[in-house]
Amino acid sequence: MSCARPADEINALARNEEKAERADHPMHRIMAVERGRDRLVITTTDIHPPGRIGRAVARACKGELDLKFAKDAYLVRAGWRRD
Numbered sequence: 001m002s003c004a005r006p007a008d009e010i011n012a013l014a015r016n017e018e019k020a021e022r023a024d025h026p027m028h029r030i031m032a033v034e035r036g037r038d039r040l041v042i043t044t045t046d047i048h049p050p051g052r053i054g055r056a057v058a059r060a061c062k063g064e065l066d067l068k069f070a071k072d073a074y075l076v077r078a079g080w081r082r083d
Contacts, residue, residue, distance in 0.1 A: 065078065
């Protein structure tokens, strides 16, 4: 994957990862995808898909992945960036 058009390619990659995740966990889904000027925000129903999606993006598009797990909530934020 070249990630020449990152938003479209990352969205497609996220949907593929969602499909694979749902095979074992039917309730783990993407709820929303919001596109901003220089960002793509993907909201999921569980804490596992963000890590799976983030790792897939980091493998395919290189860059740096940052996973942050909340201490007091069932929440994870996955941030990926490429210089």
